[in-house]
Amino acid sequence: MFNRDTWLEIANTVLSNPMRTFLTGLSIALGVFILVVMQGLGFGLQNGVQNQFSDDAVNSIWVDAGRTQLAYRGNMPNRQVKMRNSDMDAMFQQMDTVHAYSRRVRIWGVVMEHEDQQSNFPLRGVDPDHLMLENTTLTDGRYISSRDVDEETKVAVLGATVVEDLYEGVNPIGTYLLIGGVQFRVVGTFDDPASRWENKMAYLPFTTAQSIFRSSDKVDQMILGTGDMPVASTILLSDALLSWFKDRKVVHPDDERGVRIENNNEEYERYQNIFLGIELFIWGLGLLTLLAGAVGVANILAIAVKERTKEIGVRKALGASSISVLGLVVQESLALMIVSGSAGLITGVGLLEVVSPMIDHDYFKNPQVDFRIALVALGILAVVGVVSGLGPALRAVRIKPVEALRDE
Amino acid sequence: MDWYLREVIILNNIGKSYVTGSQKLQVLKGLTCNIKEGEMVAIMGSSGSGKSTLLNILGLLDSFDSGEYILSGESMAGLNERAAAKFRSKLLGFVFQSFNLIGFKTALENVALPLYYQSIPRKKRNIIALDYLKKVGLEDWASHLPNQMSGGQKQRVAIARALVAKPKVILADEPTGALDSVTSSDVMKLLREINADGITMIIVTHEHDIAALCDRTIHLVDGLIDLS
Ligand SMILES: Nc1ncnc2c1ncn2[C@@H]1O[C@H](COP(=O)(O)OP(=O)(O)OP(=O)(O)O)[C@@H](O)[C@H]1O
Ligand SMILES: [Mg+2]
Numbered sequence: 001m002f003n004r005d006t007w008l009e010i011a012n013t014v015l016s017n018p019m020r021t022f023l024t025g026l027s028i029a030l031g032v033f034i035l036v037v038m039q040g041l042g043f044g045l046q047n048g049v050q051n052q053f054s055d056d057a058v059n060s061i062w063v064d065a066g067r068t069q070l071a072y073r074g075n076m077p078n079r080q081v082k083m084r085n086s087d088m089d090a091m092f093q094q095m096d097t098v099h100a101y102s103r104r105v106r107i108w109g110v111v112m113e114h115e116d117q118q119s120n121f122p123l124r125g126v127d128p129d130h131l132m133l134e135n136t137t138l139t140d141g142r143y144i145s146s147r148d149v150d151e152e153t154k155v156a157v158l159g160a161t162v163v164e165d166l167y168e169g170v171n172p173i174g175t176y177l178l179i180g181g182v183q184f185r186v187v188g189t190f191d192d193p194a195s196r197w198e199n200k201m202a203y204l205p206f207t208t209a210q211s212i213f214r215s216s217d218k219v220d221q222m223i224l225g226t227g228d229m230p231v232a233s234t235i236l237l238s239d240a241l242l243s244w245f246k247d248r249k250v251v252h253p254d255d256e257r258g259v260r261i262e263n264n265n266e267e268y269e270r271y272q273n274i275f276l277g278i279e280l281f282i283w284g285l286g287l288l289t290l291l292a293g294a295v296g297v298a299n300i301l302a303i304a305v306k307e308r309t310k311e312i313g314v315r316k317a318l319g320a321s322s323i324s325v326l327g328l329v330v331q332e333s334l335a336l337m338i339v340s341g342s343a344g345l346i347t348g349v350g351l352l353e354v355v356s357p358m359i360d361h362d363y364f365k366n367p368q369v370d371f372r373i374a375l376v377a378l379g380i381l382a383v384v385g386v387v388s389g390l391g392p393a394l395r396a397v398r399i400k401p402v403e404a405l406r407d408e
Numbered sequence: 409m410d411w412y413l414r415e416v417i418i419l420n421n422i423g424k425s426y427v428t429g430s431q432k433l434q435v436l437k438g439l440t441c442n443i444k445e446g447e448m449v450a451i452m453g454s455s456g457s458g459k460s461t462l463l464n465i466l467g468l469l470d471s472f473d474s475g476e477y478i479l480s481g482e483s484m485a486g487l488n489e490r491a492a493a494k495f496r497s498k499l500l501g502f503v504f505q506s507f508n509l510i511g512f513k514t515a516l517e518n519v520a521l522p523l524y525y526q527s528i529p530r531k532k533r534n535i536i537a538l539d540y541l542k543k544v545g546l547e548d549w550a551s552h553l554p555n556q557m558s559g560g561q562k563q564r565v566a567i568a569r570a571l572v573a574k575p576k577v578i579l580a581d582e583p584t585g586a587l588d589s590v591t592s593s594d595v596m597k598l599l600r601e602i603n604a605d606g607i608t609m610i611i612v613t614h615e616h617d618i619a620a621l622c623d624r625t626i627h628l629v630d631g632l633i634d635l636s
Contacts, residue, residue, distance in 0.1 A: 004530070016512030314508045317469060319497025319525040319573070322489055401469045405504060406460075 009328065010335050017304070024300045025340035028381075031293030032341045035286035035377055036348025036369055042282035044359065044367025046275055058133055059229075059268040060100075061238045063222040063245065064260045072252035081249050081258045085210075085217040094244060095237075100225030102130035103206050107213045112202065113178040114166040121162055123179065123202040125209025133223045134198070141173045141188030148205035155208075157188040159199035179204070182212055231265045238263040286377075290384060298388035301333055305392045312396050313404020326393045333389025334382065341381040345374055415478075416576055416608050417443040417466065422475035424461055435461045437631035438475065445576070448600070448609040450619035453628030459612045460581055462628065466610065467500055467579045468492040480576055497525055501570030501607075503580035507562040509554040515541060515565045516550040522573040540568040544598060560591035567598060577608040584618055596621050 014021045065081040088103060105125040112121050130136070131143045139160070148155055156177060163172050172186045179202065192198035210217065226234045242261045243253065251258035305312070312325060349369055356367055424436040435458040443449055453459050464470035465477065468484060477484040480499055487495070501522075502508075509518045516537050523533035541547045544564040554562055563583060570578050580599070584592035596618060603609045611622060619625045627634040 008530075009524075012512060012517075310508065311510050314510060315521070315525075316493065317467070317496065317502050317508075318522045318569070319493055321493045321525070324525065402464045405469070405508065 006327070006331060007335075010332050013308075013328070013332060014336065020300065020304065021336070024297055024336055025343070027296045028293050028337055028340040029344035029347070031289045032344030032377060032381065033348045034289045036345055036374070037351060038282055038285055038289075039373055040348070040352040040356075040367040040369050042278055043369070044356075044364045046278050047366045048364040049271075049274065049278075058135055059226045059234070059265050060133055061224040061226060061234065061241070062262040062264070063224070063241065064220075064262075065249070066257045066260060068251055068255050068258040070252040070255045072255070073250055075250055079258075081251060083219045083222065083249075085219060087245075087248065088219060088222060090248070091222070091241070091244070094241075098224065099227030099229070100129040100132060102127040102133055102223045103219045104130070104221040104223065105206065105210050105214055105218070106220050107209065110180045110202075110213065111178075112162065112166060112180075114172075114175065117166045117168070119162075119165050121159075121200055121202055123156075123204055123209065123213070125204050125206040125213075127206050129225060130203070130223070133225055134192070136190045136192050136198070139189045139191050140171070141186070143188055143190075144203060144205050149207050152207045152211060153205060154182065154184045155187045155205065156184040157190060157203040158186055159201045160189065160191040161196070161199040162202055163189050177202075180213060226263075226265060229265075231269055234263055234265040287380075290377075290380060294384040294388040297333060297337065297385070298391055301329060301389055301392040302395065305329060305396045308396075309399055309404050312399050313401040316399070316401040317405065322397045325396050325399075329393035329396050330386055330389040333393075334385040337381050337385030337388075338378070341378065341385075345377060349374065414445055415442045416445040416447075416480055417610075418476070418478040419466075420476035420478075422462075422465065422477060423473045424458075424465060424470075425473060435631055436465075436472070439631065439633060440475075441626060441633055443608060443610065445608055446603070446606050447624070448603045448622045449611070450622040450625040451610065451612045451628060452614060452616075452619055452625055455614075457628040458631055459628055463579050463581050463610065463612050466577075467502060468496050497522065497573060499576045501573065501575035501578040503563070503566050503570050503578060503583045505582040505585040507554070507559075507566045507586075509562055509565060509569075511554055514551050514553055515546060515557070518554070518565055519569045519572050522569060526573060537568070537572055540572045541565070543571070544568045558591075559587050560594060563587060563591075563595050564598060567595070567602070571602060571607070575607065577610065578602070580609070580611045582612055582614070584613065584615065589617075592618065 063083070065083045068075065068077050068079045068081060071077050092098060092101075103126070107123050107125075109120045110123050111118060124130075126144060127149055128144055128146050131138070136143075138157075141157070143157055144155070147153070156179065158166075158172060158177075166172075166177070167175075172189060175186050177184050177186055184204070190199075190203075210219075226237070229237070238261050242259065245251075245259045245261070246253055246255065249259060312320075315325065315328075352367055352369060359367060419439055419441050422436050422439045423434070425432050425434040427433075439462065451459050451462065461470065465472045466479075468479075468487065471487075479495065482495075484495070509515075510521070513521070516534060519540055520533045520537035523536060528536070538547060538550060541550055544567055546561060546564055546568070549557060549561060549565075554565070557565070563586075567578075567583075570580075578599075583599070584595055587595060592615075599609055599611070600621065609622075611618065613619055
């Protein structure tokens with residue numbers, strides 16, 4: 001369909017009216033440019049928002065204990081409720097399925113030493129699922145494993161700030177670190193971009209941390225991942241857990257402090273909806289711009305066909321078939337679309353490429369366009385090119401040479 | 409010259425009318441005539457007598473309502489668009505009063521265009537086209553655009569374009585209508601030379617001088633041929 005002759009023919013007609021071609025091309029290029037840039041901005045916004053809320057972006061239920069507000073069954077108010085290992089085990093027995101979980105103990109300000117460097121950092125004892133539940137990104141090595149927890153191994157996973165302060169560029173993996181005077185082997189490092197606070201932390205196996213740094217079997221916090229449970233079921237679950245815990249720890253049913261359960265599923269769903277909304281909005285906007293471009297092209301082509309009525313009549317008198325006339329207009333439209341669309345695509349991607357590193361706002365990160373989306377845009381462009389060329393092309397086919405050639 | 413004469417065009421009782429709104433205008437009322445191969449015929453008649461209509465029917469640019477049209481031995485009744493395009497490309501060449509060159513194509517490209525529609529490769533068709541430009545004395549103007557040429561030159565390019573596909577019949581609607589008398593006679597001389605090569609020539613004109621240069625003249629009066 002596109003041999004050298006056809007290209008020359010298209011180039012000839014397209015270049016014969018440079019202004020018209022330029023304006024058509026500009027409108028398409030602009031449409032695609034806007035589509036690409038909007039996509040980029042949308043992704044930037046999405047990346048930023050997702051990053052900002054990534055701590056909460058895991059659907060989970062959090063169980064905490066605190067001081068009671070109300071007197072209940074012979075207990076005075078202001079009593080500190082304590083969760084213990086036995087409570088955890090009993091809770092798991094109550095539940096049908098546990099998608100993911102992590103117990104937590106937190107110790108403030110422990111001295112950590114590596115060679116002649118030393119500093120105070122907080123530490124946390126956790127279970128393996130904590131990696132996913134806290135949305136931690138490992139930068140090297142591995143995380144706490146279930147074997148670590150079972151065997152109370154002395155291993156540690158260090159946050160970026162800890163590594164920076166104690167290691168000065170040396171790779172910490174495999175080295176030994178004194179934590180509160182006890183020797184631990186470093187097995188992994190992590191970087192939690194959403195939380196500078198998290199980065200000052202060392203993670204240890206839950207059991208190890210509890211037995212070395214906490215002389216009791218107290219648990220500070222429990223996180224339950226809810227996986228793909230529907231939001232309504234997670235609400236039922238968290239309500240059931242709350243009343244079960246209150247009953248077990250002798251806390252008044254109306255007490256709001258003694259046992260607290262937070263279910264972030266509703267919030268999680270809200271974020272998911274926001275992301276989906278942003279995405280739909282971007283696509284809607286992009287497609288509307290393209291549609292406007294297509295209408296413009298169809299219009300300009302229709303005018304072009306009208307202007308070229310006589311020329312098309314002459315071509316027919318000289319032996320042009322209907323197919324060749326149809327092809328002339330459709331191919332011209334297609335070529336225009338693809339050439340100027342690609343120009344818009346390249347400019348848009350280029351702009352994002354240049355601007356992207358300069359932008360680092362809390363709610364706006366890495367505004368890049370996916371290669372696949374660029375391809376989809378080109379595909380849409382080709383279809384739009386053919387469709388918008390088709391109407392004017394059919395009009396060109398219907399031109400009768402006699403009427404076109406009549407001297408008026 | 410008479411030894412190979414045979415009918416290239418046979419018109420039998422051709423009728424053609426135009427309908428505009430509720431009005432019906434009968435332009436050709438049962439026209440009959442034959443044209444022999446290698447003839448050079450002038451068609452004359454007053455304005456509105458149907459000369460252009462007849463030429464368009466002969467050129468398969470327009471359809472006819474009734475009668476019979478046999479071109480080079482084949483009936484042209486009820487042709488579809490595709491078949492008409494094929495016959496035009498194979499048998500017919502056109503020359504128009506206002507030249508109808510394509511403005512953004514050079515003289516050479518204009519001449520080569522009919523060959524493009526016969527799918528002849530670019531190199532080959534440019535060689536052929538240049539040959540025909542030479543024939544009309546314009547080989548030095550091959551790369552010029554139509555608006556850089558005079559009326560006479562443009563018409564000669566148009567004639568080269570009509571010739572390039574080696575048609576049997578050339579149909580010319582007032583080919584000298586837009587030219588001065590000196591240029592007109594040059595163009596007529598050229599058409600005569602081409603005719604001498606055996607190509608049938610049908611020329612619509614309202615100038616007696618032009619008609620006098622042809623073998624014979626068909627007079628159209630009121631949609632019929634005036635035999636008086
Ligand atoms: N497409 C059309 N629709 C309606 N009427 C038409 C059409 N084409 C031609 N006519 C009419 O048919 C008649 C013959 O027209 P035609 O163009 O054949 O005349 P002509 O002999 O070539 O005249 P002229 O010397 O002025 O060129 C005229 O009355 C014209 O108005
Ligand atoms: Mg006329």
